[in-house]
Amino acid sequence: MSTGYKIAGDGLFFLTFQIVGWVDIFTRKIYRDLAIDSLKYCQHHKGLKLFAFVIMSNHIHLLAQSEAGDLSDIVRDFKNHTSKKFLEVVNDHQESRADWMKIVFEYHGKFKSRQTNQIWTHENHAEHIFSDKFIKQKIDYIHENPVRAGIVAKPEEYLYSSARNYADLDGMIDVIRIDTKWITIS
DSSP: OOOOOOSSSSSSSEEEEEBBBGGGGGGGGGHHHHHHHHHHHHHSOEEEEEEEEESSSEOOOEEEEEESSOOHHHHHHHHHHHHHHHHHHTTOOOOTTTTHHHHHHHHHIIIISSSOOBBBEEEEOEEEEHHHHHHHHHHHHHHHHHHHSOOOOGGGSSSBBBBHHHHTTTTSSSOOOOOOOOOOOO
């Protein structure tokens, strides 16, 4: 396993969580909502401090830290919980792509990690954030993701992103806003 991009120590981190095989699980609202609910739970019960986020079709970006200093435990719990919930949806015949998804998740579980199923990759692509410039760069990157993907014209139009919070609109989840001059609403 790679030693780069590990969550080491405390502080603010830019994180990327990918679904195995780049399965576009988050094109369905039910999975996005499960991820949002799990992030909220982590905020209220595990000490997750969330500064920015976006849920794309097959990955999530966060700018986050832990109140207790061990963000890796929160990430592990988030991934374990959401994996179970996602599999429940797939197995309860609520998913039209269930047969294909089961094959992908089983393949990655059995042949890549010696588990029955694997939903998330093991990597978190954690980058320790250490400067105001780096913070702004990562917030902009997170918020511009749906624009670059051609989903919306302006970041704050995307419901599953903290860009809405930063533009003083109702967001899906509360975030701790970092003072930036970023905004595209005129």
